[in-house]
Amino acid sequence: MGKINYNNISKIYDDVREEERIIINKFLDEVNISNINKILDVGCGTGNYINILQRITKAKVYGIDASKGMLEKAREKNNDISLKIGLATDIPFKDTNFNFLYMTDVIHHIKDIEKMFLEFQRVLKDGGKVCISTQSHRQIDLRYMTEFFPSTALVDKKRYPDIEKLIKLAEENGFKFLKKQVIGEGENIKLGDRYLELLQKKGYSMLHLISEKNYKKGLNKVKEKMKEGTIIRKSAGGTLIWLTKK
Secondary structure: OOOOOHHHHHHHHHHHOOOOHHHHHHHHHHOOOOOOOEEEEEOOOOOHHHHHHHHHHOOEEEEEEOOHHHHHHHHHHOOOOEEEEOEOOEOOOOOOOEEEEEEEOOHHHOOOHHHHHHHHHHHEEEEEEEEEEEOOHHHHHHOHHHHHOHHHHHHHHHHOOOHHHHHHHHHHOOEEEEEEEEEOOOOEEEEOHHHHHHHHHOOOHHHHOOOHHHHHHHHHHHHHHHOOOOEEEEOOOEEEEEEEEO
16 A cells, blocks of 8 residues: 555546536536636646636636645646645635635545634635535445445545534534535446556556555456446446535
């Protein structure tokens, strides 16, 4: 098992994290975004969401990430977006600054979730909204990745906070829970040569956290299955948690 180097993985990250239009559409449905709004993407990575949000809404969109490599790639796409090195627990912006704050597939990297919510409280304007995109433990079990690499589920259920516990922590630290939405669950996914290529590059972060023995065993399973043709599986989907500052 090893530590994930996000500066290195940023070179191939875009192959894995394509712009999730379904999540962007949920943002647009739930938040009244105009060109005077200020939005913060916490853990923006290579800028997929932040880039498309700015193009669609013309809002003032900002992003922070702990990885310099990720931010460099984000700037290659759009140099007009304000990006800073920063952490969810130490956001480099002034108080009551943002109307909307979101984080996608980041919560499992946060060590101190209470401190994170206090920072969200600090930088959000009164009535500002938060959306956290994550996966429930049930959805982790449903991943097609889990079929081939079972130990990734064990690793990620330790990393990903339980949804109800996450909501409780938010409510204890200045937020009102609005709702949760299950998205993209049960859709057919084709796993072909591109999927195999990404596995061989270890383009999924959890593959860096399992033993080399389990990684190779899973990779061989995929190769054997692909001899029968393209693999078709159901997507596990994700969960959006919506909060508002009290």
